[in-house]
Amino acid sequence: MKKLVKNNVSWIGKVDWELQKFHGDDYSTHNGSSYNSYLIQEEKNVLIDTVWMPFGKEFVDNLASEIDLNDIDYIIMNHGEVDHSGALVELMKRIPETPIYCTANAVKSLKGQYHQDWNFNTVKTGDKLDIGNGKELIFVEMAMLHWPDSMATYMTVDNILFSNDAFGQHLASEKLFNDLVDQCDLFNEAIKYYANIITPFSPILRKKLDEIIALNLPIEMIATSHGMIWRDNPMQIVEKYIQWANDYQENQITIIYDTMWNGTKHVAEKIAEGIIAEDKDVVVKLFNLAKSDDNDLITEIFKSKTVLIGSPTVGNSVLHSIAGFIHMVKEMKFKNKKAAAFGCYGWSGGSVKVINEMMDKAGFEIIDDGFKNLWNPDEEMKNAAFEYGKNIAKA
């Protein structure tokens, strides 16, 4: 069902309430998501983005109930990833000659995925498309935000920025607009989205935000490709992105561990007590990696100034869960954060050194040589872990 966005612009996407995992199984979506497609009906009829492939037929049937598909003059593909381009395959069977406007890199990604030689028209930043009634679409390349093919499309007069993935959230709702949903849900999903998807590209984003602000285009709405449309104070999410893109951190220390027989867990808890004893203001959070969601932990690291990673020693190294998780952390390219390591051991004791080496390679400033405990911690070692926590708070 089509929903009015503004004047002659409608939403025609799909709300995916069931979605629990995205990017295969790589990203948790506890609150579902939506694939937002937009239909502009001015003198020219324009479709901006489509939906994920499993909903392709439903999408095209729905679209055809709103408009004669042959009356669609232009299709804009802001990004070629399958969650936005998947329904193109079904759509182009019905209207194979309709021109598709996208970046040169999107031609590559669309051809690479669907092996079709559709009627592509490549655009660059500043290119314009007249859609009648005195309105134009202006294209802005957004390379690496988050694919090389990404772009945004700005609609004049109505002053809508169709931003695609940028400023999005994986949040299912029938409400459509940012001011109509729970603000905690909205911002929790927005920061998780940034932390897990945009963080590696923060330096590129900083330049792009400057470029967009310098264009001086009035923005009355930011129509994303996932989640809510920002219509109430749309610049609030731009301001958040400016904060998040500048090596964001809160006054938080996060302790993440995995444990075999709870020794490392007990050390983690004592370190946390020590941190709190030293610094009453800092937020301390503990997570057992094996019982936590990886993407939620990435969000916690995003918010942290310091991260402690704990693992018992296994075969002179770490549990594979910890190794895999630090690999994920490394890919985020976090900046300006500190790290420390801890863990129990029975004989060789290599885990702490391995964690420090891995976190160093992941771009963290390593605070010290870490905290090692032989077998289970006794009272003396629990006190030592407590003191270690106090030192971490001071660091």
Ligand code: FEO
């Ligand atoms: Fe929502 Fe990069 O696709």
